Amino acid sequence: EVQLVESGGGLVPPGGSLRLSCAASGFTVSSTTMSWVRQAPGKGLEWVSVIYRDDKTYTADSVKGRFSISRDNSKNTLYLQVNSLRPEDTAVYYCASGPWAARIDYWGQGTLVTVSS
């Protein structure tokens, strides 16, 4: 059974950093496309970043230069390093997987990041 379990969210002051993790089971993260999608409270879905099987990555302009996606194949885990956080980055961050970036077959339960002083 495919499972994605996020962790690492929390309350952080503006300008702070976090590393979000997504532990995968039931498949290997290196064998498919892995993404992060976020959802601000009461708002719609916003795509954040993707890493393909060939290690190519793409990132939304709104977070480019501040957020970085990566994976550790030995731990079967996806990461999102989030730096220079702003209040508008407050959201539930979902880990996601699928054959390509816009088709997400599996979603994690999400981890909440709150940016506030």
Next chain:
Amino acid sequence: QSVLTQPPSASGTPGQRVTISCSGSSSNIGSNNANWYQQLPGTAPKLLIYSNSQRPSGVPDRFSGSKSGTSASLAISGLQSEDEADYYCAAWDDSLTVVVFGGGTKLTVL
């Protein structure tokens, strides 16, 4: 302002057929597949339709998708109370090199 445009709300009565539109451009829906997601209150999104009109296993055939030019549509027939949710379209955008989502449509079953 979302790159893909969806109506913010839609409604119908049980048993009715409802359609939700998703309008894009030549760089996203016009040249790539549209996908649809259902998000029930308080839960993670779920893939409903992929590649414009394909249903993952387990999705009832009451849900169908189509694409024409730079627009896509999601149709729900035989509306049920459990269909009350937010629905999002998504596609890859070749110009922006990002995934673009619609702003979401809140479906109310009256």
